[in-house]
Amino acid sequence: MFTLTKDTAVPLTEQIVRHFAQRIDEGLLLPGAKLPSVRQLAARLEVSVHTVLVALDRLAGQGYVASRPGAGYFVLRPSGRAAEGPSPAPPAPATTTTGFTHSALSADATLLQAGSGYLPRHWYEDAIAPATLARSLRESAEAAVLPPVQGLPALRAQLAERLARRQIPATAAHLVTSFGASQALQLAARVLAGPGDVVLVDDPGYFLLHSQLAALGLRVVGVPRDEQGPELQALAQLAEEYRPRAFFTQTLLHNPTGASTAPARSHRILNLAEAFDFMLVEDDVYGDLAGDAGVRLAQIDGLRRVIYISSFNKVLSPSLRVGYLAAPPALAERLVELKLMDVLSGSTLEEALVAEVLRSGRYHRHVLRLRERLARARAAAIAALQRCGLRFDADAAGAEGVFLWAALPPGVEAPALVEDARAAGIVIAGGHMFSRRGAGLDRLRINAAWATDARLLKFLQEWLARAAPQSP
Amino acid sequence: MFTLTKDTAVPLTEQIVRHFAQRIDEGLLLPGAKLPSVRQLAARLEVSVHTVLVALDRLAGQGYVASRPGAGYFVLRPSGRAAEGPSPAPPAPATTTTGFTHSALSADATLLQAGSGYLPRHWYEDAIAPATLARSLRESAEAAVLPPVQGLPALRAQLAERLARRQIPATAAHLVTSFGASQALQLAARVLAGPGDVVLVDDPGYFLLHSQLAALGLRVVGVPRDEQGPELQALAQLAEEYRPRAFFTQTLLHNPTGASTAPARSHRILNLAEAFDFMLVEDDVYGDLAGDAGVRLAQIDGLRRVIYISSFNKVLSPSLRVGYLAAPPALAERLVELKLMDVLSGSTLEEALVAEVLRSGRYHRHVLRLRERLARARAAAIAALQRCGLRFDADAAGAEGVFLWAALPPGVEAPALVEDARAAGIVIAGGHMFSRRGAGLDRLRINAAWATDARLLKFLQEWLARAAPQSP
Structure with missing residues (x-):
């Protein structure tokens, strides 16, 4: 130097x-x-x-x-x-995770958010009644100061009740609120691992989590998945080889594939966690959109080896940043201390609002409506996208949730398509963003609720016809 | 091992x-x-x-x-x-910063929050109109997804306008929103310094900031203050000795003393920052409660060596977690990336709400009312506390804001008083919590708005009579 x-x-x-x-x-x-x-x-x-x-x-x-x-x-x-002479700094390419995230959260209303993890605006409209909001504001004003660092007691009580109905044994003492699932995932990672430690993630899996974990100095290793969930043999080998501190996984309506882990697979994942002494961090942000047959790791583990994370951002309202963690009490205590140093406390207004929506029963009705609506959207979207030349796994039509994991025709790769789409004002998520192992180049993650948009279908049809004349 | x-x-x-x-x-x-x-x-x-x-x-x-x-x-x-046999783990003592913070944010309504940085509930009541809230919810629902990582454009525009009126040259590109000032301070620290680096803080100064910075692995060194602000000679010596990356300071209505830095002092602090090549992080969470004569570092520096931080939590509503940073653009970009990894984005609802309160002019009227109310409360509180045996600096009566920095009678120390107060259900902040140099043992930080409460005055009178029979 x-x-x-x-x-x-x-x-x-x-x-x-x-x-x-x-x-x-x-x-x-x-x-x-x-x-x-x-x-x-x-x-x-x-x-x-x-x-x-x-x-x-x-x-x-x-x-x-x-x-x-x-x-x-x-x-x-x-x-x-x-x-x-001077030239402006180029924007981050749409194929990178940061570039994609900035596009996906862009204020530019002309962009078509077909790669979004959110639903269209009007799908959320009936979720929060104006009277509920007014009552929450009154209640939060009465609370007068910030909620306790751990979270508003009224919200933690509602969450504990909800989790108990799913046989996840979380009392208010196990629960810590957070600013969305993103903060929750980051806090969980810091409690369980430090710089240089290895953590496992789903591969493919939520790309921003991969970046978050790497930014904490952790070594992030992907566990391949098949249609039943994480592959057990690969998981065992990676656990043996790397002695990881934790495995971050989505059990229900996995992002990006939309598939759920089979209950028998979950049982064996827990056994591997026991054998190789690592913790599981279960990200359940889409779980409410799954039918009642879905079984979570936290359900069969009883919160011993699992930190369970969810939020209301995807299902109730993208306008709110209320997430939470359920963890063994000793870990919950340490999560609270980390949260205190990061952000001091949550928002009384938002936590009171979510508590009230849960208490009123309105949340439950809203979720049932979303599920029906998504089922119809998925069927229509799959048919339309197939006509453009995209392919789907055999069980995609029966699956649930927001995401379609579409396969490109042979020889076509996602990055070029994603860049051209972005130039045409369409945000799509390339499958490669979700993999730590270089997989997913032949996949797109498409939001079922946006996928029948004429602009998207026209773009895909024309682009794929040009790129892969051999495809149907 | x-x-x-x-x-x-x-x-x-x-x-x-x-x-x-x-x-x-x-x-x-x-x-x-x-x-x-x-x-x-x-x-x-x-x-x-x-x-x-x-x-x-x-x-x-x-x-x-x-x-x-x-x-x-x-x-x-x-x-x-x-x-x-087993005994329950003892709670953190009320004299430690963590113990104090948990008490200060406790859901226990029987506690008297005389050590709080917040005002009583009903002082905030007129700040947000129900109609404003309804409109914000509608607008945030229309926004449909999370705001851009940097913050809701409507809010950043309002903030830029506000800062421009104070001659702080921040455009929307300079501004990043945050979950309260706590997150803002933490992000600023991480942008400017890494583990092992030295940062300077006000001493006495905001105790939670000291803990936050230490938790990031930074070496935290206190700069003593007098009634005009940070002591220049000490600052120069510490800068020479430690070559710090940054100095975190509160210019207006400093916590805990309530005093403001004199403009001429600020000018010389900026010169020292230039000479020793460190940045200034100006925490202005109470600044709106200062009269218009207050001059901020960011005003005379023009956002070159200053990251300016504020929030609406203390003045508008403790229920909201909306803070922000104004920084040179290259730094703002890096702050956005750190925020993305930590929490992904802010809350559309809260950011839209604050933007609307600012736009409507209601915020300005609310601030003027608070200032008047505080001026009356301070005068009454100082008189009542003096009758209990506490002493004040000569200029305390003319000062503004929330905090009274009361001196205990000779020979009396804060920690014992604070513990006994906590046992009696009264939360007071001991002066020692605010110092990295072992100072402040003879001081209490008392919130002017709570200081005429009969329970507090009775406790102080009796305790001080017992502890210091020689005091008047």
């Missing part, structure tokens, strides 16, 4: 800019090379993060480097380029 | 329990000794966190160790004790 000269008229930022520009121009730093992180640079050069960022911004403005959100700064190209 | 025998009939947890019980009984681990963290134990013994927690729970049940939330497990006492 070079050093800066502190007693010169050349400002520190300018010295950093010149250094990198020169190295890139001389071909000592090649296009695609990743620069050290901003913090590393700041530490090594003994300057502030601010100084480094100003320098990198200037290098980006001159076309030497580009930042990829969440990944860092990369060398773009040498020499000549500089003469062409 | 001992090793466990895996091929024996004695379960792993039992082996761990026996090991520690024996060491404690033999006096090899003395009362007060801290055990390694749960994760360290799990890693060293090559068992799961779950196994260690079960063992520690059993040791706690036998009276050998006790857990202090946030701090870990400590040896209670050896031998004889074990025969006395």
Whole structure:
């Protein structure tokens, strides 16, 4: 690493800019090379993060480097380029998880969110009555301060009752509320594992979880799935090889495949967790959309080796950020302490609102309506997408939930399609984003509720006809 | 570290329990000794966190160790004790920051929250109109999905306008929303510094921030304050000695003293930040309660070396968790990426609600009413507390905001008073909690709005009469 000269008229930022520009121009730093992180640079050069960022911004403005959100700064190209003057930093490609997430949460209403994990707006409309909202505001105003760090007692009582009906033995003491399932997953990971530890994830599986875990310094290893759930032999081998701290898995209506783990498979997963002494973190954000036959890990384990996570974001309202964890009490206590340091406490308004919707019985009726609606949408979507040339596993028509895991025609790969779709204003999730093992290149995850949109179908038909003339 | 025998009939947890019980009984681990963290134990013994927690729970049940939330497990006492059978784990003492925070957020309505940073419930009542709430719910339902990771555009636009009126040049691109100021402070810390780095804080200063920063692995060094703000000479010396990454400071209505930093002092703090190349993180959660004469660091710096943080939790409604950061754009981008990994996004409902309250002008009227009310409460509280034997700095009567920084009579220390108050159902904040340097033992932070409560005054009068018969 070079050093800066502190007693010169050349400002520190300018010295950093010149250094990198020169190295890139001389071909000592090649296009695609990743620069050290901003913090590393700041530490090594003994300057502030601010100084480094100003320098990198200037290098980006001159076309030497580009930042990829969440990944860092990369060398773009040498020499000549500089003469062409400043160019805007390219947006993160739609095929990366960060690029996809920003598109999926974009305020741009012209985008068609066919890759979304959410349902269309009007499907949520009847879920929360105005009177419920008014009552919640009154109640939360009466509470006067923030709820206890662990969560509003009224909400934890409702959740405990709900879980008891599913034979998950969680009392209010086992429950901790969170800002959505994302915060819950992050807290669970930090309680169970530290930098360098291995954790297992579903592969394919929820891509943002993979990034979250990696950002915590964990080594993330994918467990392949078949239509019955995680593959047992692979799980046993990976457990033997890596001695993981935990396995993060979705039992019901798995994201992205939409399939649920068979109960007999769950039983054996728990036995493997016991044998190899790892914990299970069960992400159940879509479980309410599954029929009553679904069996969760937390149900058959009795909350000994399982941290159970869910939220109301996907089913009740995307406008709310209320999630929760059910965990063995000693772990619940540590989750509370981590939450205290991160965000102090949850929101009284939102927690009171969800408690009231649960108490009133309205939530249950809303869920039943969503299930019916999704069943009809799935049937129509599968038929329409098949006409475009996409294929489905044999049992897709009988399955439930939001996601269709569509196979592309032979020889066609998801990234190119996803990029072209994004350029046409359509957000689709490429299957490759969900895999740590390079799988899923031939798959798309499509939201059943959006999949009969004419714009999407027209795009898919034309694109696939061009890309794969041999397909039907 | 001992090793466990895996091929024996004695379960792993039992082996761990026996090991520690024996060491404690033999006096090899003395009362007060801290055990390694749960994760360290799990890693060293090559068992799961779950196994260690079960063992520690059993040791706690036998009276050998006790857990202090946030701090870990400590040896209670050896031998004889074990025969006395299980005793409940003691709650965290009211004099520790965690114990205080749990009390301050307790659902127990019989507690008098005289140490709170919040105002009494009915002071917030007129802030949000029912019609505003209904409109926000409708608007957030129309938004349909989560807001962009950076925050709801409508809210960021309102915030940018507000900041522009204060001559803080933040456009929507500079702004990132957060779950309260707590999350904002944590994100700012992670963007600016990494484990092992030194950060400076106000001393005395907001105790939970000190714990938050330490929990991130940062070295937290206190900068002493006088009535004009951070002491410049001390700041320069500490900057020289530690080369800190950042200085976290409250310019207006500082917590706990209630004093504001003089504008000329702020100017010189910025010069020191420039000279020693560190960033400033300005926590402005109480600033709206200050008169219009208050000058913020972000105002005179123009958002170059300052990350500005505020929230609506203290002034508008404790029921909401809407905070925000204003930062130089390159830093804002990195804050967004960290937020994405932590919580994915904010809450559309709460962000739409705050945007609407700001837009309607109701927020401004509410703030003016609060200021008047607080001014009256402060005058009455100071008179009443002086009659109990507490003393105030000369300018306390002219100051503004929520906090009174009351001095105890000579020879009287805060921790004993705080514990006795807690036993009597009164939550008070001891001054020692706010200092990294062992200062503040002779101070209490009292909330002006609660300070004329008869129960509090009776307690203080009687306790101080007993403890310090020499005081008036």
